[in-house]
C-alpha cells in the first residue's frame with residue numbers, strides 16, 4: 073500500500089486530493105459511522121461502484137459500505153436499475169459549525185452520531201444542532217431521520233437491550249424497532265444482535 077492510499081482514508085485529505093464531482097458514485101462506509109465519513113472508491117461508473125462495494129462487504133466483517141451518488145451537492149441513493157438519483161440519502165457529509173469543532177466545546181458536551189449519520193451536540197442540559205448551516209437550535213429528535221433522542225428505555229424490547237441496531241424511532245405512527253426487524257423479533261433472543 074502506498075502513502076497515497078492511507079491518506080485516502082482521511083476524507084479531509086481525500087477531498088483535497090480527489091474532490092468529489094457531480095455524477096460520481098462513492099463507495100461510502102456506512103458502518104461504523106464516523107464523524108468524518110470514509111469512502112473507499114470514486115467512479116463515474118455505477119456498476120463498477122456496485123462491484124467494488126460488494127467486494128468490500130464480502131471480505132469485511134466489522135465494517136460495511138454502500139454506494140451513493142453525488143448529485144447537486146448531496147449524497148443520493150442510486151436506483152438499482154441504472155444508478156440514476158432515486159432519493160436523498162440519509163447519510164451525508166455533514167459539516168460541523170466551526171464553534172463545535174474546537175476543543176472548548178468538549179467542556180460543554182460532545183458530538184454524537186445518530187444511526188442515520190447525522191451529527192448533533194449533546195450539552196449539559198440539552199441537545200442542539202451543530203452544523204454549519206443549522207446550529208445552536210435545541211432539538212429533541214433527529215432532524216434528519218426523526219429518531220427521538222429521549223426514548224424511554226422501558227419501552228425497549230428485551231432482545232434489543234444493548235444492541236447497536238436498535239432504532240425505536242417513530243415514523244409517522246409506526247415505531248421501527250430496527251432496520252432488520254422493523255416490527256421486532258418474537259422472542260427474547262435476536263439472531264442479528266450486535267453489541268459492537
Ligand SMILES: [Zn+2]
Pocket residue numbers: 186187188189190214215216217218219
Ligand atoms: Zn438521525
